[in-house]
Amino acid sequence: MVTLHDYGLVCAKKNFMHLGANLCSGPAPAKCLPCATGHYGAVKAAATSLGNWASSFAARRVVDRFIAVSHAVARHTGLTQGRAPYDVIPNFVPDDVEVLGPEDACLRGLPGSEFILFVGDLTRLKGIDVLLQAYASLERAPQLVLVGRRVADTPTEFPPNVLVFNMWPHSAIMHAWRRSLFGVLPSVGPEACATVIMEAMASGKAVVATDIGGMPDIVDHGETGLLVPSGDAQALANAMQTLLEDRALLARLEATSLAKVERLKAGAVVTRIEQVYR
Template identity: 90%
Template sequence: MRILLLSQFYPPVIGGEERHVRNLGAALARRGHRVSVGTLWHPGSPETDLDGAVRVHRLRGTLQRLSGLHADPERRHAPPFPDPELVLALKRLVAREQPDIVHAHNWIYASFLPLKDLSGARLVVTLHDYGLVCAKKNFMHLGTQLCSGPAAAKCLPCATRHYGPVKAAVTTLGNWASSFAARRVVDRFIAVSHAVARHNGLTQGHAPYDVIPNFVPDDVGVLGPEDACLRELPPDGFILFVGDLMRLKGIDVLLRAYARLERAPPLVLVGRRAADTPTEFPPNVRVFSMWPHSAVMHAWRRSLFGVLPSVGPEACATVIM
């Protein structure tokens, strides 16, 4: 089959979802399918290149040009509604690749919805988070407690606290509209966990879905060459955290708990900084960012143990897998 994978980010952009899409594309190609990827253009990346047997097309969208809309200029997300320029780019890509199946991951699916009928392709959408119902994608009301479900009286104030009033209104209303349409035209949803299916409302609705957890390659434990950044690790055993250095991932809880330990081994944090990343850390904590995946795998091997202290509902924590 001809399969087109759509993902807002793709390596070298670092993240669990990005690695999953890459692994999925490679696995499908090994099975004899013709696989291509459509992803958002990232500064410094070619518009088209080959990643093994998978052809990668990097597309530009209108909102990606508006840097002020994005908290992290290195991660300019696809909107939860059709982006005019991205829709046109996807239309050209579909005409070129002629896919039998379009497999979209998260919000980039919204820019394919207007093309679905014309393309003739079946549409599969994998949900890696709670973005089908939550404008913040994390299903945490006001960032402090598990949400009981979407409602205008809750969602708009919650999103406003996160995005600001204008961006919150556009994101929330656009997400509701796209979600309403998607539940009627998507041929199959894939939820990466039962929690994702339940909180996104798939278990109570009529949209067809399956629960298929993310996977890791069989050779994930095979370590590659050592990167120079590994020299910065403590020489002896250490506790390891890998992930976004943000409150939702439990970084505050972890640091408070670590500060209370006596004679504790070093704590190593590897991940992206966020707006709420702490500015001060207890003694014996080392913080690193933007490490390549191979270096992270070496760090796991050298660590005493890893920690995943998330205070929100993890969708499918491939970082631990």
């Protein structure tokens, strides 16, 4: 039994993005080696790609059953076209994830009024550039709070109304979710199974996310949040503006998120995993 938490069965980089810019159409030596070289360098790319192909070939022949954490993982790794049995079972959050611990000093930097929250690496793959473009077009927008790790392609400058915090402890992030107005996860890459959305839902928050990867498995459009096309700044802005202006809709999404997150907690998900192993 093997659980696929990412696209590593077919992608040496594990993110299923060709040359870091576009969703991959599937593995092929002529594509994978140049793509991996841009990520790892020539020597490591060759070793990593060859090792990945060999392990994938072996896994498909010796593994009795796969568990994919989303339908996107099952589809992009070829499970849906293969012969190997598989199940789709998501990641999960702890049963008590919504229980808040002591407040960390870093929380003092949060706005005292409403704010929109993004949590994740501050990278183009997570849609930071698209988010900043969308946010700039909002009318009467509250502050935007970004909590995450700075990487090589993180923007060097941010607008005045955008607050950026680096690598907070998980307990502080959960406090931030509770205080936020709603969350946004505009990834342009196919997130395998974004637990950050589950944490927002457990905090009773709606999320605007992109309809790529495993996010449609978690976000029920119009029920627990809103889904928009990846890379579409205007669609993202429209969805965010909708939640800013339609507070009745926002309240309904919040209530549904809080109810539906129960199926994504450890108690429910682990039971499903145990059933597969029986």
